[in-house]
Amino acid sequence: MGKHVRTADGRLLLAEEWGNPAGTPVLLLHGTPGSRLGTALPDLPERRPDLRFFAYDRPGYGGSDRHPGRRVADAAQDAAAVADALGVDRFAVVGRSGGAPHALACAALLPERVPAAAALVSIAPRDAAGLDWFGGMTPFNVREFGLAAEAPELLDADLATRAAAIREDPERLVEDLRAELSDHDLPIVSDPAVRATLLRTYREALGTTHHGWTDDSLAFTRPWGFDVSAITTPVLLWHGLDDAFSPPDHTRWLAATIPNATLELVPDAGHFAAQYALPSVLDRLLR
Template sequence: MRTTVAGLDVHTSHDHVAGRDVLLWHHGSPQTGAILPPVQAAADARGLAVVSVARPAYAGSPRIPGRSVADVAAGLRPVMEALGVASVISVGASGGGPHAIACAAAMPGLVRRVVTFASPAPFDGSDEWFAGMQAPQALRAAAEGEEARRRFAEIDEFDPASFVDADYAALDGEWASLGADVAASESYGIDGLLDDDLAFVRPWGFALDGVAASVLLVQGEEDRVIPPRHARFLSEALPHATVDLRPGDGHVSVLRHLSAVL
């Protein structure tokens, strides 16, 4: 079901999720917020309903210029309250990772477990933060500000070497819907992606050491988009975090472990 809740574009796997334990899915950058079949299947296998919300400036969710990671999480709190969910496992892929963690800070009574896949860590202002990224130019531009990021968007092209063979196999197989959803997001413009990148390199708006939830940081050892050092940094900053390093996996193929880690 697709509806509008608290002004945001919301997808739910069931017409009614009140009183249900839910998997709150935080999509990557860029996507539409639609519930992808492998996410639905993994949740179904664990008896969880799925709620997925398009972040501001994605799909039908209005833009919030200058939004922080914490701002997005704060905006999801009234959504969860309106839906009446019983509990939340906050799960984020890539650009959704920081927002999944932020929800544990914004809704500590509701979110007690977090899972991220290939999440970036907070930007520390150093050149090392970009180390291991095949194509860091967009994030480097974001670190210079919105105007620089918009200029780069005019020449930005995907670098095929950002993905390893396992990533392409995943996109040809179980996670083909992810690639299709990325393509579908293009019709909504670039503001969502730009605002995500800008939010990642600004202060996130909450303290990692104040997150009480358990956080599982699932990371592909061969990831060329968000390298493993980001997971290690997050694990050191979060009080209750574990790194689940997956040999042979890249940025997309690491998602094949979703059902297992749930």
């Protein structure tokens, strides 16, 4: 059912917790579009019974109020508000895909509370020096991020139409993705557990509005609100080398820029392989 958490500025965030109540706390940050229900596969608590997991819908998704004009950096205070409401002091953070930049925000801005963070299949800041930001990216993401930077009102209209179609048939987005998936991603998206998790999170994320999707895209293409080179928390960066949604060069750039970063590039793995990688990432992150 989830728990509503009120932020300092009066917004409501819908949070969820599961796993071992006495375990080591780990915040999981969902992708784009996504919700708290799509952060991990169902067997994760069985594989890691020592951990207490929690997650929340980013503003504008699922049961969380919109935060117009939000920056990537704003995720740190939202994460802190959720942790406070759940009685959690220190916590590791793992973000996948669209959640990964927000995990880096927590590492950068909550160093006293976040002892370790992982960013799986992340993108880099739009102004990353020396990075061909659109290089190797799927046509849909090139269009979406291009509109975010140049024509936000067209982006919003486009995502409103897509979200309405997905609301009627959540499988629509999974099927639309198939055309841009790599050969390594196709069998993963066909895995019943992965497919069910994707459908569940898309249904929840876009059940009432598309605003979270729009605001994520805008936040990614604008200044993030923190300097990744100033992160002092140890960060694990994971990326499949056959990823065209978030090209691996983005994570290579992050690894060269974040002082305490550990880089893991995985051959024969695409974007959705991060779903399978989470247990091993947690092993290394919490070691």
